[in-house]
Amino acid sequence: MRVKIPTIQGNHMGLNAMIILEDGSTYRGMGFGYPKTVGGEFVFNTGMVGYTEALTDPSYKGQILCMTYPLIGNYGVPSRTIMDGYGLPKYFESDRIQVSGLVVHEISNVANHRDCHETLDQWLYNEKIPGISGIDTRELTKKIRIKGVMKGALSVSKNQIITRNLIDTIEGTKYEGYNFMSQVSVEKTMEYGDPFLEPIVLIDTGTKNSIIRNILEMGYRVIRVPWDTPFNEIISHNPKGIIISNGPGDPKVCHSTIETVVKLFSSSLPILGICLGNQIIALAAGGDTYKLKFGHRGQNKGCTNVGTNQTFMTTQNHGYGVKSNTLGKTGFKTWYINSDDNTIEGIKHESKPIIAVQFHPEASPGPYDCIHIFESFKDLIENKGSKEKSIEIDKFKGGGKIFQRMKQ
């Protein structure tokens, strides 16, 4: 039977809207979603698909997101009731929109897809998030690239925009050094999966649903605990391994998580850090982190495994990173590097079963090329030693390699 594919037209569009950045630059456009004024750190993402996944990624907390891809909203927003096999929402990374505001060049006035439930502007309206369209997003991106990320305000209104309100909003906006954990972490412990399976504790510093999905996929049960859960409580679950999730903001403000991780190091439990989790592990080990000028946000970032020299496309969403020269005495060594700028994309302990990556192996949005990180983690838990994904070069006996050798 043929399924009827819904086509829905936008409803909450055509409002007045304006952006003012910290440096005083202003951009006028058309508002959509919910009319209100918000402040936040302006960041850009270069991914071309996956706005429902991106907007619900808790790592964006406190930020106003500018999409570099110009046409957003084409396939609408699916229903929250569409679940994966584990009962997790298929298209959403958390239970709400996490960005403070959305900046696009064009929001589609119509949405069409098999799974479309509502339009993007309607969803933003429902979740009380403002959006602005008609912006020269390339120009805004260049500004952020050149000057670095900065605070700013976005105002959407049915009436005329009052500039003063935006300036006041910027002044009241906190990002750097601000602890977002209470806004993104679970309040109390939650469990997922078959209760008879062995547990993995997920320290929720703003986790994405896809991380939970991938742990379940590994064949474990997930115990998702608040970000500040003490060591003893974590150990009381008798976990087979620990995963420290992604999350928003500066890792250095997650004091209690860092303290917990320091204790976990001595427990000899396998640990996997993802994104913020990677930074927290580095800090706990005595390394240092820094703020990137304009972050890495997109789905096209090549990361190279320094051991095998294999390069994978990864999804990234981070504004902070691990300082490369600070790992010296930590017992950790570089595992993955960014193929473009050689910054650290993953670390690995020399003797303990601890690995961490700066990118998002759970993808969503983005490429699934690094799902094998979870497999590596599973190998650590099962004490198989961390196998690297590698291919048999012999299988690909193209003339090429030989030619190069011949030349030398």
Next chain:
Amino acid sequence: MSEEGIKTILVNPNIATIQTDTRFASKVYLLPVNGYYIKQIIEKETPDSIMLAFGGQTALNCGVSLHDEGVIDKYKIQVLGTPINSIKITEDRQQFKTAMIKSNVPVLESSPAYNLREALDVANKLGYPVIIRVAYTLGGKGGGVAHNEYELQEIVQRGLSLSLVNQVLIEKYIGSWKQIEYEMMRDCTGNSVAICNMENVLGMRVHTGDNIVIAPSQTINNEEYHRLRSAAIRAIDYCGIIGECNIQFGLDPSSESYCAIEINARLSRSSALASKATGYPLAYMAAKIGLGYSLTELINSITKATTACFEPSLDYVVLKMPRWDFRKFELANRRIGTSMKSVGEVMAIGRSFEEVLQKAIRMNDAGKIGIVGNDENLKEELELVEQKLLYPSDEILFDVVKAMRLGIPISRINKLSTIDSWFLFKIKNVLDLYDKIHEVDVSDISENLLRKAKKYGFSDLQIGQALGLKEISVRKLRQKLGINPVVKQVDTLAAEWPAKTNYLYLTYGGDKDDIIFRKEKNSVMVLGAGPYRIGSSVEFDWGTVNMVWGLKNNGIKSVSVINCNPETVSTDYDISDRLYFEELSLERILDIYEKENPKGIVTCVGGQTANNLVPKLGQLNVRIIGTDSVHTDMAENREKFSQLLDSLNIKQPPWNKFTSIAEAKIFSRNVGFPVLVRPSYVLSGAAMKVIWNEDQLERYINEAAQVSPEYPIVISKFFQDSAEVEVDAVCNGNDVIIGALIEHIDNAGIHSGDAMMCIPPWRLNRQTMNTIVDYSNLIARKLKVKGPLNIQYLVKDEEVYVIEANVRASRTTPFVSKIVGINLISLASKAIINGSLPEGLNEPWLSISGFGIKVPQFSFMQLEGSDIVLGVEMQSTGEVACHGNSFYDALSKAYEAAGYNLPLSGSALITIGGQKNKAKMHSLISLINAMKFKILATEHTAEFIKNNITTNVQEVHKISEPVRKPNISDLLYDKKIDFIINIPSTSTIEKYVGMLDDEYQIRRKAVEMGIPVLTTVESAISFIHCLEWRNKNKPSINPLSKYHLN
């Protein structure tokens, strides 16, 4: 490869492409790309290795056959890039299917068939409709969708004959699914990246070559995008691709189902598109990977800082629109479907779907000003429009508009056309805005409305159409309101890294230019030629590129190119200082001109498209570099050119312009039929026609054309049995360098683009050549030509007539330049800049050794139904040329290069119309007989042969009389005919719609079966002499440079 210090030998008989310029490869062989020739070149040059992925399907097939024949092993040659075994997996349907299943990628249920019986069984099992695919062919050649047994039989028979391995694949048909493609790169260490994903707007129903393609995909979500991407990586990993490939998927819009359709393990038309769409140089990277580099070792050539191991992020939208030329083929079926029929394409870059759609439609240069605002015939019946949505033709987008105008709901249009509703709504947006503009009064038009229209890709002309204003008035109005486009860069990384390149486009979707315009006076803009089409193709790309290099060599600091054809080298961003991937419209050229403020614009290498803009640019006081607009007009305008020739005492065939049938008849009677008629308005069919009598003239004007004071027709005397000669020259206003005199091998009456040609002339006497040289000098000086010039002459009874002169690079400029060894465009770039031309180049065409012969390449096979008889309208889609020590050495190789088989024994089918033709063919038939061919002939021809030549002739029966045996139809299918001479009588040379006579049937079937058909006396003579020569001689194998004496 030259960056790596590697010596390269290029084999390609395509004379017009920049690729066969000696600048790139160490050695160029203008020879057929087939096993026989490549083997000999390998023996001669003893190369270390071979690359197969860069010459399309032709090279790939050739590589496989070289391997299978053991040539590659015997000479210990390495195949660089994707290995032969991997190629075989992707090419053989069954192996491919197995490979996909093993890599956990779904495929459609299907089975191969090696004969009709098997095919029928498979189809019955799968249930109709089914799609038939042919193993090892290009452009979906020979495949098709069958809804019943009858259609199946037709397609399978054609397909089996075309397949190298006599195999077709019968598959379930999924016409309503989306068609999504990925361009993939993979290196020999196993790194894989998806460079570009593309969505076909017309879905699975239409071959991607004929589809409207958008990049990146618009209607699929993250999960679908990456599910397919992951499948692509698994698939190419399994197949062991090294380099570049394209993978196509079908995706069901109403479920989670998808399937892999095919992998092209080579650079393709799609890869060229993907390269231009993303700025990622796929061919360059694939070459490096073939040499053994890994992706991470290579650098992104746009940022010059980041790795090539990444996936481009676009912050714009790209739309590819095919260019069809069905108008040239009266009998051709205009439906588009599973086999490719378009001859070229354009690509538009912008920041909204509406913008790129409308830009692309205009770029196509097919007479439309956008998706709306064209002459819309709304009288069509609803039912007919619905049929057209169901069975799309080249007009599909305009049929969608029609359907919307008729009030057919979008949901129904979607159901019939399978075009995703998102695209349909976007088209509706444009329509609605057009109507809104149409409703407002000129004085009330708001800035907002105008701005929105520009963002939706409306041109000034289109807005003018809606408002009742002239194009230039709209321009002034919007400029007064400060509505101007901005220049943006294509940088592969969505502005995340600083870009070091100037690959640019213009859009209204932004506020600021990406680049700074300095008041640089020493800059020049060069106009390209737009889409490849019949009559304007790759030769102008060669010209544009050489012009850019020439200008740079002559001290121009900044050369920018404007062009919109993704298949060209002129749109490679590293050719020019600035590349504007843009419309070649007056509006856009002015936009760029105003920003660039250059020294001037070069219009002489962009074919007729650029040339046609000269008068308008001249009127607006735009500086033209080259022949000025007054003199360009003098060459273009028939009356003015006639006066010029009169003043020089040079003859031309008598002609005149008419506004009524009566006058036309009187003139035609006076000069005598046949006459050549050129209407200025054509209702149907081709524009030019040879008319043989008064009745026909009347019928043609009444039925197909129109004549009125508004639409005059031009009639000129048509000389039968005359020779055509062309001259390509360069002039700096005073000095003239003639590159060559080129003689057509066919007699006049075949369009110069379809004619076989020869350098140096082989039949002209010295005196005629001198006259032509003198005339050319006189005309060039009188026209004050600065730059290239092409003049076409007619020689009848030793008398020289001028047909026309073009003050621009011509189709034959690369042919002349490469055969004679003098780059006419390099000289032209000197001529237009500082005037001095080198001395001592006296009749250079006479000093080459041997002959250079050009043979047209036709695509009749792809154009279902089209007749192959040539006429005054051009029909070929490409050309090849070969050099030879003798005339027949060159010609026989050129024939082979154009895909003809040269049978040295077997059977010839001869059917000749009219006594005069039969008489002309008398001696040739004797020769065929002497060469021991078995002669088959239809009734009258057989009788003629029996009575006059030989009794060695078997009478065969017409296709229209299938019960009478032996029948031509059976003989064709059983491959019992090796070549056909089918010369229609002069009265049936005239083609008209609906003609389905026997001769046409024979020609058509033969084309479908790949059997050579000769349709003119001259071509038959030259073909048979080639066979005769080949019987006794071997073709010469030499690189191009060998033939140049200097």
